[in-house]
Amino acid sequence: MKKHFQKILLLFAFIFFLVAPQVLDNYFIYLLNLFFIAFIVSIGLNILTGFAGQVSLGQAAFFGIGSYTSSLCMIKLAIPFWLSLPLGGVMGALISLLIGLPALKVSGYYLALVTLAFNEIVNLIMMHWKKMTNGTDGLNIPPPKLGEFVLSTDGSKYYIIFLLTFFLFMASRNILRSKTGRAFISLKDSEVASQCIGVNLPKYKIIAFMISAFYASLAGGLHGIALSYIHPQDFNLFRSIIFLMMIVIGGLGTMGGPFIGAALFTLLPEALGKFQEYQELIYALILLGSIIFLPSGLIKLPGRIRALATRAAHKPPASIPAA
Amino acid sequence: MLLQVLISGIIVGSIYALVALGFILIYKGTNIMNFAQGEMVMISAYFGLMYHIYYKMPYLAAFILTILTAGLCGILIERIVCRPLLKSPVMSVIIATIAVSIIIKNIARLVWGSIYYPFPSPFSLTPYHLGPIMITPKDVGTIVITLILLGLLYYLLQFTKIGAAMLATASNQKAASIVGISVKRVFSLTWAISFGLASAAGFLLAPQVSITPEMGDIVIVVFTAAVLGGLESLPGAVVGGVLLGIVGNLAGFYISTAFKDVVSFLILITILMFRPSGLFSAGAMRKA
Numbered sequence: 169m170k171k172h173f174q175k176i177l178l179l180f181a182f183i184f185f186l187v188a189p190q191v192l193d194n195y196f197i198y199l200l201n202l203f204f205i206a207f208i209v210s211i212g213l214n215i216l217t218g219f220a221g222q223v224s225l226g227q228a229a230f231f232g233i234g235s236y237t238s239s240l241c242m243i244k245l246a247i248p249f250w251l252s253l254p255l256g257g258v259m260g261a262l263i264s265l266l267i268g269l270p271a272l273k274v275s276g277y278y279l280a281l282v283t284l285a286f287n288e289i290v291n292l293i294m295m296h297w298k299k300m301t302n303g304t305d306g307l308n309i310p311p312p313k314l315g316e317f318v319l320s321t322d323g324s325k326y327y328i329i330f331l332l333t334f335f336l337f338m339a340s341r342n343i344l345r346s347k348t349g350r351a352f353i354s355l356k357d358s359e360v361a362s363q364c365i366g367v368n369l370p371k372y373k374i375i376a377f378m379i380s381a382f383y384a385s386l387a388g389g390l391h392g393i394a395l396s397y398i399h400p401q402d403f404n405l406f407r408s409i410i411f412l413m414m415i416v417i418g419g420l421g422t423m424g425g426p427f428i429g430a431a432l433f434t435l436l437p438e439a440l441g442k443f444q445e446y447q448e449l450i451y452a453l454i455l456l457g458s459i460i461f462l463p464s465g466l467i468k469l470p471g472r473i474r475a476l477a478t479r480a481a482h483k484p485p486a487s488i489p490a491a
Numbered sequence: 492m493l494l495q496v497l498i499s500g501i502i503v504g505s506i507y508a509l510v511a512l513g514f515i516l517i518y519k520g521t522n523i524m525n526f527a528q529g530e531m532v533m534i535s536a537y538f539g540l541m542y543h544i545y546y547k548m549p550y551l552a553a554f555i556l557t558i559l560t561a562g563l564c565g566i567l568i569e570r571i572v573c574r575p576l577l578k579s580p581v582m583s584v585i586i587a588t589i590a591v592s593i594i595i596k597n598i599a600r601l602v603w604g605s606i607y608y609p610f611p612s613p614f615s616l617t618p619y620h621l622g623p624i625m626i627t628p629k630d631v632g633t634i635v636i637t638l639i640l641l642g643l644l645y646y647l648l649q650f651t652k653i654g655a656a657m658l659a660t661a662s663n664q665k666a667a668s669i670v671g672i673s674v675k676r677v678f679s680l681t682w683a684i685s686f687g688l689a690s691a692a693g694f695l696l697a698p699q700v701s702i703t704p705e706m707g708d709i710v711i712v713v714f715t716a717a718v719l720g721g722l723e724s725l726p727g728a729v730v731g732g733v734l735l736g737i738v739g740n741l742a743g744f745y746i747s748t749a750f751k752d753v754v755s756f757l758i759l760i761t762i763l764m765f766r767p768s769g770l771f772s773a774g775a776m777r778k779a
Contacts, residue, residue, distance in 0.1 A: 223582050270764040276581040277524040281714055282763050285756040288711065292753055409589055416586055445601070452593035459587045460575045 182334060189326045197322045201394040203434040204333040205387045210414040210426035211340050212383025217412070218421035219344060220376035221356030222271060226283035227384050227411045229290035230260040232403030234385025236294065236301055239309045239392045249312035249319075253389040260385025261378045268377035272370050275359075287408050294400035306399035309392045319393070329390050336383060341423065343379065352376055356421075384411075406448070413451065417458045419465025428466050495624050496744045497737055502630045503699065504716075504736020505637040509692040510709065511716040511728040512644065513685035519723055520661045520681040523573055523584050527592035528689055529710025534595050535561045535690030536697040536706060540608055550613040554694055558687045565686030566679045573682075574675070592707065599704040610697035633695050640691055641729065644684075648725075657681060711752070712739065715759040721769020730771070 189197050213227050238256030241247040247255065270282050294301050301307060311320040319325050343349050351372040354362035363369050392398050410433055418429025433451075440447055462469065514528045538560050542553035572591055576584050614632040618625035648654035659667040660677045668674045693706070700706065716735045720727025735755060742754040762770070 217582070221582075223585060225585075270760065274763055274767055277585065278763055278767060280524070280585050281718065282760055284714075285711070285759045289753060289756045289760075292749070292756075296749055406593075409593070412586060416583075420582075446597075448593055449597040449601070452590040452597070456572065456587060456590040456594070459579075459583050459590070460572070463579060463583060 185330055185334075189323050194322050197326050198394070199434060199438065201322060201326055201329050201390075203430055204329045205391050205394060206411075206414060206430035206434055207426060208333055208336055208387035208390070209384045209411050210418070210430050211337060212380035212387075213411050214415045214421065214426045215340060215343070215352065215383075216376045216380035218415055218425065219349065219356060220352035220373070222275065222373065222376060223280045223412075224283045224377075224380065225280050225405065225408050225412065226267060226287040226290075227380070228403045228405070228407035229287040230264060230381040230384035231388040231391065231407065231411075232290060232294060232398075232400070233263055234260045234388030235392045235398050235403070236307070236388075237385070238389035239307055239398060240300065242312065243307075243309070249314060249393075253386065256389040257382045257386040260388070261382040264377045264381030265374065267381075268374045271373055271377060283408075284405065287403075287405050291400055291404050294403060301400070304400060306397055307392075309396050309398065311396065312393055322394075325393055329394065332386070332390065336386070340383075344423075348372065348375060410451070413455050417455065417466055419467030422465065422467050425465050425467045432466075492623075496740050498624055498626060499630070500737035500740035501733055502633055502736070503740065504733035505634055506692045506696050506699075506732075507709070507712055507716050507736050508729040508732025509637060509640060509688050509695070510713045511720070511732045512641075512725060513688035513692075514713055514717050515720070515722060515725060515728045516657075516681055516685045516688070518717070519725075520657060521569075521573065521678050523588065525685070526585065526588040526710065527568070527595060528685075528713060529707035530592040530595035530599075531561060531564065531686050531689040531707075532693040532696065532709060533702075533704060533707035534564075534599055535686075535693035536610065536702045537599055537603055537608075538690065539694045539697060540610060540702055543610075554691070557694055558690050561686040561690030561693075562683035565682035565684075568686075569679050569682035574678070592710075596704055596707055603702075603704070605704060607701035607703055609701055612698035629698060633699075636691070636695060640688065644688070644725075647684075653680065711759070712755050715755045715762075718759060718762050718767075719770050721771060724769065724771065727769055727771050731769075 185200070188200065192200070209227060209231060213224065216222050216224055234256035236256075237259040238252040241252035241255055242249060245252075267283060267286050271279055274282060295304055297303070311318050313319070314328075317324075319328065344352070351362065351367045354365070354367055355369065355372055355376075359369060388403075391402070414429030414433050415426050416429070417432065418427065419425030436451070437444070437447060440450065443450070458465070462472070464472075510528060510532055514525060517523055517525045517528075535557050538557045539553055542548045542556050543550060546553075548556065568591055572587050573584070576587055612629045612632070614628040616627050616629055618627045646654075648658060656667070656672045656677050657680065659670070659672055660674055660681075664674055667677070696706070696709070712735055713732075716731035717728050719731035719734060720729070735758070738758070739751050739755060743751040746754075
């Protein structure tokens with residue numbers, strides 16, 4: 169029953185997003201593009217953090233690596249778009265080995281520190297390697313071409329981004345249902361126990377890091393396309409924290425959590441409007457509130473409400489009537 | 492010239508050491524890695540500015556009042572944020588203290604704006620010449636105040652009942668509560684002392700650099716200093732802090748100032764990869 173429900177929901181979502189750009193105006197299509205990009209990153213991060221239990225404060229670094237790699241491949245080496253995008257992803261996955269290897273030795277707080285330092289180093293390189301990245305002036309990205317077709321409007325970029333997102337989402341579902349996915353989950357529950365039942369710990373940790381970095385880097389490439397401009401500030405530590413916020417507030421280790429989180433954090437800046445100044449403060453307050461009061465995420469909110477309601481309904485009467 | 496760079500490295504390093512000490516007190520005592528330690532340094536500098544410049548209090552009174560204010564902030568954060576998360580996974584705690592740091596930083600931005608505020612030092616700036624090196628009374632004052640605070644902390648931990656309770660809680664919470672120590676009260680106290688140290692550091696750092704909301708970025712250096720010292724050892728933190736002050740100054744002087752940060756990040760990653768238990772421990776071990 170639940171399986172069928174999920175499939176129907178997925179089908180409806182697919183059709184909805186397929187039709188959406190025909191009725192929405194340009195601005196909403198642009199927002200949807202941003203949403204899908206955030207969604208891809210959070211799917212990847214959710215595999216690493218939510219399922220395999222490894223904290224990462226460096227996801228924006230991979231996002232940036234993918235973005236710069238694919239953009240520079242297009243601009244400097246004239247590699248076509250369809251090739252440079254996956255090249256960015258592969259680059260990110262390879263560099264993630266650098267950070268995955270220390271993760272074999274450390275976890276928890278220590279891993280958070282390693283990934284944080286990694287993010288800052290990558291960010292500093294982006295700012296100071298002016299010849300390559302154009303430093304803090306940012307990098308303008310020409311509209312990509314698919315054969316003869318130039319993707320210059322938000323609508324034309326939309327289908328590429330949407331179809332890729334859908335593909336990556338389905339791929340992550342399949343990964344998580346495979347032997348690899350079960351290994352991730354066992355690793356989160358107990359590293360010792362999973363080693364005892366023969367899970368190759370180093371191998372699966374590295375795989376989790378590579379998958380999440382690949383997702384983030386691909387999304388980074390799309391980010392460059394969608395905005396036509398990238399800047400080192402798009403990839404700073406705060407961005408990494410936002411990615412982490414998405415999956416934590418959405419619901420760690422669930423399929424729907426990243427979707428809710430990515431949607432929330434794409435819409436929030438728009439909803440804040442003239443309160444832009446308070447954006448970081450509001451984000452942080454939401455994050456703190458949800459960690460303390462709703463640790464399992466927004467996706468579990470209906471369940472919590474139901475639980476509270478049933479508890480209230482079955483509450484024994486306050487005073488026992490005298491016999 | 493090298494000697495001069497070393498000396499100023501030691502002075503900045505002693506300030507790092509104060510912050511790192513506070514960071515380790517919390518980590519050892521309550522098992523929480525506090526990512527907001529740097530922001531506490533920053534906001535305390537603003538508290539100092541408020542008391543000393545706006546309300547025109549004498550330096551010493553402003554200094555003590557700042558430490559008390561910061562201690563109160565520590566107790567509040569422990570009570571509101573950390574106590575509900577006592578049994579939560581590491582991940583939630585990391586995210587919660589990061590959220591706290593963002594909140595503090597943005598409060599500072601909203602209240603004081605992104606302007607640079609200079610902060611006067613009570614000590615004179617005319618340098619003494621000691622052979623090839625120059626040293627100002629300000630530098631001497633910084634070192635002396637740091638040493639006094641270190642001495643106070645040492646006395647507190649080694650010779651008082653409160654210190655004994657803190658050390659007992661750090662080594663085994665359950666056993667400590669069995670012998671009648673109120674673990675919760677010790678936690679509050681730990682946070683208060685730790686934030687007090689951070690605020691003293693902010694007060695000392697403010698004349699060296701101008702006060703901005705970005706002052707809290709020293710947290711990275713502090714992490715590195717704490718990790719260098721092994722994250723569990725208080726003397727290690729002091730040595731790590733001073734060492735890092737020197738290395739940072741050398742890198743800034745011989746390579747470039749932009750490289751200063753990269754050096755401390757690289758040290759952080761390298762140490763965590765190869766000697767996660769710190770420079771001074773007997774052997775490398777896995778850390779969770």
